[in-house]
Amino acid sequence: MLTQNDIEGLESCLSTRLAFGTAGLRAQMGAGFARLNSLTIIQTSQGLADYLLSTVPNTIEAGIVIGHDARHNSELFAQLAAAVFESKGILVWWYEDIVHTPLVPFGVQKLHAAAGIMITASHNPARDNGYKLYDHNGCQINSPADSRIANFILRNLKPQTWTSQASPLRRPVLAAMQSQYMQCLGQLPNPSQTCNGSIHFVYTALHGVGLRYFSLAIEMIGMTNRMTVVDQQAQPNPDFPTVQYPNPEEKGALDLAISTADEKNIRLILANDPDADRFAVAEKVADHWHQFTGDQVGVLLAYWIFSSRSSQLTTDDTMLTTAVSSQMLSNIAEVEGFTVQETLTGFKWLGNVAQDLKELGKRVHFAYEEALGYMIPSIVSDKDGITAAAMFLSACSTWGSPWAQLQKLYEKYGYFATTNTYWRSSDVTKTESVFEAIRNLEQPFPSQVGYRRVMRWRDLTTGYDSATEANVPDLPTSASTQMITCWLDGSDSDNGIRFTIRASGTEPKIKLYLECCSKHQDSAHKGAVETLQYLRHSWFHDPILQIEDRYADI
Numbered sequence: 001m002l003t004q005n006d007i008e009g010l011e012s013c014l015s016t017r018l019a020f021g022t023a024g025l026r027a028q029m030g031a032g033f034a035r036l037n038s039l040t041i042i043q044t045s046q047g048l049a050d051y052l053l054s055t056v057p058n059t060i061e062a063g064i065v066i067g068h069d070a071r072h073n074s075e076l077f078a079q080l081a082a083a084v085f086e087s088k089g090i091l092v093w094w095y096e097d098i099v100h101t102p103l104v105p106f107g108v109q110k111l112h113a114a115a116g117i118m119i120t121a122s123h124n125p126a127r128d129n130g131y132k133l134y135d136h137n138g139c140q141i142n143s144p145a146d147s148r149i150a151n152f153i154l155r156n157l158k159p160q161t162w163t164s165q166a167s168p169l170r171r172p173v174l175a176a177m178q179s180q181y182m183q184c185l186g187q188l189p190n191p192s193q194t195c196n197g198s199i200h201f202v203y204t205a206l207h208g209v210g211l212r213y214f215s216l217a218i219e220m221i222g223m224t225n226r227m228t229v230v231d232q233q234a235q236p237n238p239d240f241p242t243v244q245y246p247n248p249e250e251k252g253a254l255d256l257a258i259s260t261a262d263e264k265n266i267r268l269i270l271a272n273d274p275d276a277d278r279f280a281v282a283e284k285v286a287d288h289w290h291q292f293t294g295d296q297v298g299v300l301l302a303y304w305i306f307s308s309r310s311s312q313l314t315t316d317d318t319m320l321t322t323a324v325s326s327q328m329l330s331n332i333a334e335v336e337g338f339t340v341q342e343t344l345t346g347f348k349w350l351g352n353v354a355q356d357l358k359e360l361g362k363r364v365h366f367a368y369e370e371a372l373g374y375m376i377p378s379i380v381s382d383k384d385g386i387t388a389a390a391m392f393l394s395a396c397s398t399w400g401s402p403w404a405q406l407q408k409l410y411e412k413y414g415y416f417a418t419t420n421t422y423w424r425s426s427d428v429t430k431t432e433s434v435f436e437a438i439r440n441l442e443q444p445f446p447s448q449v450g451y452r453r454v455m456r457w458r459d460l461t462t463g464y465d466s467a468t469e470a471n472v473p474d475l476p477t478s479a480s481t482q483m484i485t486c487w488l489d490g491s492d493s494d495n496g497i498r499f500t501i502r503a504s505g506t507e508p509k510i511k512l513y514l515e516c517c518s519k520h521q522d523s524a525h526k527g528a529v530e531t532l533q534y535l536r537h538s539w540f541h542d543p544i545l546q547i548e549d550r551y552a553d554i
Contacts, residue, residue, distance in 0.1 A: 020044065020150040022141055022348050026121050026130035029073060036129050039159065041077045044131055045084035046160060047153030048115070053088065054152075056114045056136060063091030063171075065107040065116035067099040069209050069275045070236030071129050074098075074119045079164035081117055081131075086167040087160060090114075094166075095174045098209045098236060100276035101132065102384035105351075106184075107177045109138035109381065123206075123247035123273040126239050138381040139351035178216075184379045186220040188391055189308035199223070199396050201268040202261040204230040206246045206253065207237040208274025210386065217390040223397070230260050240274070248273055248280035249372060258282070258289055268396065272385040278372040279385035281392065283403045290403060295326035295418060298368030300402055301388060302329050303409060304395040305366050306336060313338035318357055320350050320367035320375075323475060323485060324500045324513040328409075328416040331517070335413060344460075344475055345502075347373060351381040370420070370513070414495065414517050417524035419532045422504070422511045423545040430544055431503045431510055435461070435482045438501075438539055445486075450534040452488040452497065459484050481505070488531070493523035497531050510540070529554065 017033045018025055018040055025044060027036045052059040064085055068078035075098075082092045093111050095103065101118050108116040116134035124130070133149075135141050141149075205211040211234050218224055232242050233256060240246040243253050248271045257269045267284040282291040292300075302319050317338040321329055322345045333340040341357070343349035350367040354377045357364050367375040373383035380387065392402070399405040410416075425431065439445075445457035445466060456467040458475075460483040465473040482503035490496040499514035512535065516527035533554050536547060547554075 018044075020047075020146060020153055022143060022146045022346075024117075024131045024133040024141075026124065026128060026132075028127050029129050030127075036077075036131070038076070038080055038162070041080050041131065042084055042159045042162060043157050044153055045081040045117075046156035047151075048117075048133070048149055049085050049088045049090060050156055051149045051152040052090070052114050055148075059114040060089050061091065062112060062114040062136070063093050065093040065095070065104050065111060065113045065134075065173075066119075067095035067101075067104045067107075067117070068119035069101070070098045070238055071119075071121060071274075072126070072238045073129060074238075076164060077129065077131070078117075078119045079166075080162075081119070082170055083161055083163045083165065083167070086169040090169065092170045093173045094170045095177070096172045097174055098212075099174065099178075100209050100213045100272075100386055102277055102380045102382055102386065103177060103181060103213075104132075105134045105138040105382045106181050106380050107173065108134050108136065110177060110180055111173070112136075118275075120275040122275050122277065123245070125245060134382070137352070137355055139355060140346075140348035140382060142348045142352055178213075181379070182216055182220055185217055185387055185390055187378075188376070188387070189304065189394060198400070199268070199393070200226045200228065200264075200266050201270055201393070201396075202228045202230060202257050202264070202266050204233045204254070204257045204269070204271045205236075205276070206243060206248065206271060206274055207233050207235070207240045208246065208272060208276060209236055210272035210274075210276035211235070213276060213386045214272065214389060217386050218393060221390055221394055223393055226393075228260065228264050228266060230257050232256055236274075246274045248278065254280070254282055254291065268402075270389050270392070272389065273372075276385045277383045279374060279388040279392070280372055281402065283401065285403050292402070292406075293418065293420075294368070294370040294372045295328065295416070296406055297372070297388075297392070298370070298374060299326065299328050299332070299409065300395065300406060301368065301374055301391060302366050303332065303405075304391065306332070306338065315339050316362050318362050318364045320354060320364065322346075322350065322369045323483075324502070324511075325368065325370045326416050326418060326515055327498060327517065328413060331413050331416075332409070342475070345369060347375060347382050350375060351377075355381060410521065414519060415521045415524040416515055416517050417521070417528040418513070418515045419528045419551070420511075420513050421532070421548050421551050422509045423540050423547050425508045425510070425544050425546070427544055428508045430542065431482060431508065434510060434540065434542070434545070435484070435501075435503070438484065449486065449488055450531065450538075452491070452531070454486055455489050455496070456487040457484070458486075482510075491527060493520070494518035494527040497527055499531065499535070510545070 068074040104118040121128040121130040269282040271280040374388035463477040488497040518524035
């Protein structure tokens with residue numbers, strides 16, 4: 001770059017340092033302080049090691065679990081990190097081959113480790129990698145631990161060791177942890193007495209690590225001979241050559257799976273993202289492929305867990321979801337007598353809240369967020385695409401068609417139509433001005449959105465909730481994070497609307513999560529679309545804001 005006088009490129013690599021957050025690190029690989037490379041991995045590991053030695057009394061003996069996926073440099077980065085901890089006398093519980101991300105928090109809990117590290121960038125593009133951190137409880141870290149670790153990193157920038165060679169402190173534990181994980185999975189609700197022999201499915205690992213672990217999982221539930229694998233995407237390939245983005249949420253990611261299913265006359269597709277912590281489903285309904293939303297899969301899994309219980313659930317039985325996920329699970333819980341509690345977005349909240357509730361004597365059976373993440377707290381305190389996929393298959397063996405089962409739930413509990421979307425801006429300062437303009441529409445909040453009355457207004461940025469005592473929100477607030485939720489009254493044809501707008505923490509995007517509930521599918525969809533139209537033309541009308549393509553004509 002220097003010889004080519006690429007000043008902009010040099011600035012992007014060197015002008016800022018990678019920021020350590022609750023998700024750890026995730027960035028493009030390359031040279032420089034703003035990139036993920038051997039030096040930044042060593043610096044991060046040195047800071048983390050000193051942080052653990054300062055805050056966790058038995059860190060040396062408890063050790064740290066380290067795993068990696070199949071991305072470029074993942075194994076090297078894991079080895080460099082392990083050598084740093086070993087140089088400080090800390091035991092390393094070592095996964096000696098590629099693993100799916102949930103096996104790291106599983107190992108942390110089973111081995112009572114001080115922490116866990118997974119080298120992965122999940123479903124990011126091939127140029128990226130990451131350094132994901134789990135606390136001693138097997139949950140993702142939360143604030144203020146991230147800022148404290150970041151300070152320790154800044155104190156440890158000079159490399160004290162630069163080797164990938166193992167020491168006697170490195171203990172291979174993959175076989176033992178994999179075996180225990182599968183034993184736990186085998187204790188999930190199993191349809192062995194009611195197995196539907198007609199269920200066949202196509203599976204894709206999207207060039208990631210999932211196939212090995214998913215194959216072991218379905219062997220536990222006796223469904224190995226029902227699977228057809230997408231051969232072109234079966235084995236790990238860090239270049240992800242058949243997809244533009246290795247994310248099952250992205251358009252086109254399941255195209256090869258669909259063509260394989262059509263060729264084999266199979267009507268069900270299951271997919272994991274490359275590190276197999278997320279799970280996606282598609283089913284051919286009549287002649288059309290329907291890809292289920294994260295909310296739909298979450299509700300189906302939750303209902304399967306509820307209906308598989310041998311005893312009636314009570315209010316001490318809890319399931320978790322997030323403030324931007326569907327309200328359908330809450331409706332089910334209200335009818336059936338168990339509890340649903342919302343958290344902020346992300347499994348750093350879902351996992352830690354689940355453990356807090358457990359300490360209070362509650363039984364937490366399940367948690368999910370709309371971004372294809374599902375957690376079974378009895379196995380892992382984080383999202384787990386392998387466990388979710390195996391459980392979903394068990395449920396399908398009873399249901400037959402998951403689409404048909406979903407329609408039964410809609411008929412019983414109401415239709416919930418979502419129109420989740422986003423606006424992108426080329427001006428990173430625009431987001432704050434948009435939110436301020438919304439807050440200034442009316443004081444203390446807008447009384448109407450279109451023809452609908454505002455029934456409740458919650459602003460987690462300013463710390464205001466119109467429906468609570470003293471107007472204090474029931475969720476954590478943050479002045480640095482833009483997030484507003486609004487509840488609207490019903491119309492003649494629906495039961496009302498809830499929507500949340502929030503700023504992306506990583507991109508110049510404003511995200512919208514909008515849902516309308518009704519007794520009828522058409523009216524639920526109509527209410528959602530009408531509200532989206534109003535918001536687009538009244539709140540997000542600035543020409544610099546570009547809505548995603550699928551809603552461009554609304």
